Amino acid sequence: MNTSIVEVVNVAREVSWLPWAVQYFFLIGLSVGCFLLTLPWFVLRRPAWERASRLALLGALACGLTAPVALLADLHQPARFLNFYLHPNLGSWMAWGAFFIPLYLGGLALYAWLVLRPDLKRLADIGGRGAGIYRAFAYGGHDSLGATRIAAVLALAGAALVALYTGMEVMVVSARPLWDTPFLPVQFFITAVAGAIGLVLVLDRAIGDGRAAEGTHLLRLLAATQVLVLAVGAAWLLLGVTGLSPRHAEALAQVAPSAAWRITAVWAAGSALATLWLAVRHPEWRLAAGLIALHSAWMMRWTIFIGGQQIPKTSAGFYDYHLPLGQDGLLGIVGTAGLWIAVLILLISVLPWAGQRRAQA
Amino acid sequence: MSDDTLFQSRRAFLQALPAITAGVALPMNTASAAEGKHHWAMLVDVRKCIGCQACTVSCIMENAVPENSFRTIVSTYTVTQEVDGKTVAGTYVLPRLCNHCDNPPCVPVCPVNATFKRDDGIVVVDGYRCVGCAYCVQACPYDARFINHDTGKADKCTFCAHRVDAGLLPACVETCVGGARIFGDLNDPKGELRRRLDAAKEADAIKVLKPESGARPNVFYIGLDPRFQGRVEGQGALWRPSEHGA
Ligand code: SF4
Ligand code: SF4
Numbered sequence: 001m002n003t004s005i006v007e008v009v010n011v012a013r014e015v016s017w018l019p020w021a022v023q024y025f026f027l028i029g030l031s032v033g034c035f036l037l038t039l040p041w042f043v044l045r046r047p048a049w050e051r052a053s054r055l056a057l058l059g060a061l062a063c064g065l066t067a068p069v070a071l072l073a074d075l076h077q078p079a080r081f082l083n084f085y086l087h088p089n090l091g092s093w094m095a096w097g098a099f100f101i102p103l104y105l106g107g108l109a110l111y112a113w114l115v116l117r118p119d120l121k122r123l124a125d126i127g128g129r130g131a132g133i134y135r136a137f138a139y140g141g142h143d144s145l146g147a148t149r150i151a152a153v154l155a156l157a158g159a160a161l162v163a164l165y166t167g168m169e170v171m172v173v174s175a176r177p178l179w180d181t182p183f184l185p186v187q188f189f190i191t192a193v194a195g196a197i198g199l200v201l202v203l204d205r206a207i208g209d210g211r212a213a214e215g216t217h218l219l220r221l222l223a224a225t226q227v228l229v230l231a232v233g234a235a236w237l238l239l240g241v242t243g244l245s246p247r248h249a250e251a252l253a254q255v256a257p258s259a260a261w262r263i264t265a266v267w268a269a270g271s272a273l274a275t276l277w278l279a280v281r282h283p284e285w286r287l288a289a290g291l292i293a294l295h296s297a298w299m300m301r302w303t304i305f306i307g308g309q310q311i312p313k314t315s316a317g318f319y320d321y322h323l324p325l326g327q328d329g330l331l332g333i334v335g336t337a338g339l340w341i342a343v344l345i346l347l348i349s350v351l352p353w354a355g356q357r358r359a360q361a
Numbered sequence: 362m363s364d365d366t367l368f369q370s371r372r373a374f375l376q377a378l379p380a381i382t383a384g385v386a387l388p389m390n391t392a393s394a395a396e397g398k399h400h401w402a403m404l405v406d407v408r409k410c411i412g413c414q415a416c417t418v419s420c421i422m423e424n425a426v427p428e429n430s431f432r433t434i435v436s437t438y439t440v441t442q443e444v445d446g447k448t449v450a451g452t453y454v455l456p457r458l459c460n461h462c463d464n465p466p467c468v469p470v471c472p473v474n475a476t477f478k479r480d481d482g483i484v485v486v487d488g489y490r491c492v493g494c495a496y497c498v499q500a501c502p503y504d505a506r507f508i509n510h511d512t513g514k515a516d517k518c519t520f521c522a523h524r525v526d527a528g529l530l531p532a533c534v535e536t537c538v539g540g541a542r543i544f545g546d547l548n549d550p551k552g553e554l555r556r557r558l559d560a561a562k563e564a565d566a567i568k569v570l571k572p573e574s575g576a577r578p579n580v581f582y583i584g585l586d587p588r589f590q591g592r593v594e595g596q597g598a599l600w601r602p603s604e605h606g607a
C-alpha cells in the first residue's frame with residue numbers, strides 16, 4: 001500500500017539557539033585551542049614555538065573575551081546571567097558552564113599576565129607614554145616559571161572543563177539524534193584546535209612576520225587534526241549506515257534525504273581534505289590552509305546548531321531558516337566579529353605580545 | 362464542589378452547569394498543587410477531533426500567546442493511500458500540546474531550576490527565574506516549547522494551571538467542539554478520564570506520542586495512527602506561521 005502524507009497545517013518551531021550561540025561555541029573553542037598552542041613556548045620553553053605561542057596568546061585572549069558577550073546576548077536580557085549563580089541546577093551542564101567559563105578566563109588572564117610580566121617591564125624600561133602604567137602592571141617584571149606553571153595548570157583545568165561542558169551540553173540533548181552522539185564533543189574539540197592553528201596562521205600573516213610555522217610542526221599538527229576530523233566523521237557515518245548504532249542510524253536517516261545536508265557533508269569533507277593537502281604539500285599556502293580550517297570550525301558549529309534545529313522533532317520535512325538581518329541573525333554575527341576585531345586591536349596596541357622584538361622596535 | 366466534580370469533558374461540563382450555578386456561592390474546594398493527590402492528565406480521542414482549531418484559538422486567547430506561536434495546535438495532514446486498488450485521500454488531524462511528562466527531559470537541563478513538575482503533575486516554567494536560554498526547548502522531544510517573543514522566556518502549555526487551580530477546565534478542553542479532549546485526574550478512579558482510559562486500555566487502544574523517548578507522557582491518545590506517533594514521514598507543511606512579529 002503506497003501512502004503519501006502531506007502536512008497541511010502545523011507549527012514551525014523557530015531556531016531558539018540563535019547565531020549568537022554559534023559565535024559563542026566558535027570563539028570559546030578557538031580560545032581554548034589557542035591557549036593550548038601557547039604552552040609550548042611559555043611553559044615548555046621550546047624556542048621554535050615563540051612566534052606561534054605569542055600569536056596564540058593574542059588569539060586566546062581576544063576570543064576568550066568576546067565569547068561570553070555572545071553568550072550573554074543569547075539570553076535576550078544580559079543581566080539574567082545572575083540567576084545562573086543565584087539558582088544553579090547542578091544537574092545541568094549549562095549551569096556548570098557558568099562556573100567553568102570564569103575559571104578558564106580567570107586562569108587565562110592570570111597566565112597571560114604572568115607570562116607577559118617580563119615584557120611589560122621591558123616596555124616600562126624603554127620609557128615613553130604609559131611607562132608608569134606598564135611598570136605597575138609588570139609588578140617587578142619577574143619571569144617566574146613556577147608561578148606560570150601553576151597558572152597554566154589552572155587555565156588548563158578551566159580549558160578542559162570548558163571543552164567538556166560545551167560538548168556535553170549539546171550531546172545530552174537526546175531529543176535531537178544528530179546531537180546525541182559521543183562523537184560530538186570530540187569533533188567540537190578537534191575542529192577548535194584546527195581553527196586555533198588556522199587563526200595563528202592568519203595572525204602570523206596579518207601582524208606577525210610570517211614565520212610562525214617554522215620549526216614548530218604547526219602544519220603537521222593541522223594535518224593531524226584534519227585526519228582526525230575525517231576519521232571521526234567516517235566513524236559516525238559507518239555507525240549510521242551499518243545500523244550498528246540505532247541512534248546514529250536515526251540521525252543519518254533524518255538528514256540523508258536532504259540535498260542541502262548532503263552538500264554540506266561533501267563540503268565539510270572536501271574542506272578537511274583541502275586543508276590536509278595544503279598543510280602537507282604546500283606549506284607556502286599555509287594562509288589558505290588556516291583560513292579553510294577556521295571556516296570549517298565555524299561551519300561545523302553552524303551546521304550542528306542551526307541545521308540541527310531545522311530538523312523537526314515531530315513534524316514532517318524541515319523547518320525553514322532564513323538568517324534574519326537584525327540582532328537575532330546577521331547583526332549578531334557581524335557584531336561579534338566586530339567586537340572581536342576591536343578587542344584584538346586593543347590587545348595588540350597595549351600588550352607587549354611580541355616580546356623582545358616588539359619592545360626593541 | 363468536590364474535586365470529583367472537576368468536569369472532565371465539555372459534555373460533562375454542560376451537564377453539570379446547574380450544579381455550578383447553584384454552587385457559586387459556596388467556597389470552592391479547588392485542585393491544589395500542594396496536596397499532591399491529583400495527577401492531571403489528558404486523553405485525546407483523535408476520532409472525535411474535527412480539526413476546527415477551536416482549541417488552538419481559545420488557548421491563544423486564554424494565555425495571551427504571541428502571534429505565530431502556539432501552545433497547542435491541531436496538526437493536519439492529507440493522507441493519500443491505495444485501498445482496494447483505488448487511490449483515496451483523507452485528512453488526518455492530531456491535536457498536539459505539552460505532554461506534562463512524568464520523566465520530562467525539559468526539567469533536568471534547566472540551568473536555573475526555572476522549569477519544574479508540580480506535585481499534581483503539571484510541568485510549568487517559573488517566569489521570574491527563567492533566563493530564556495532555550496535549553497529546555499532543545500530537550501523536549503515533542504517540540505512543545507518555544508521562546509515567547511514578548512517575554513524572551515520559555516513558554517508552553519500549562520494545562521491552564523491557573524484555571525485548574527481554580528477548579529476550571531483547561532480552555533482547550535472547554536472549547537473542544539468534538540469533545541475530543543478529556544481532562545482529569547489519573548488518581549480519581551471514578552473520574553471520566555480514568556474510566557475512559559481503563560476501558561480503552563482493555564482494548565489496547567491507548568497510545569502516547571514517541572513512547573521510545575522515555576519521557577512518559579500524560580497526554581494519551583485514542584485512535585492515534587502509528588504513522589503519526591513519532592516524527593512524521595512526509596512532505597513538510599504547506600502552511601506554517603511566518604516570521605514572528607514585525
Ligand atoms: S512535552 Fe516537552 S515540554 Fe512538555 S513536559 Fe514533556 S518534555 Fe517537557
Ligand atoms: S529557557 Fe528558561 S525554563 Fe528553559 S531551560 Fe532556560 S532557564 Fe530553564
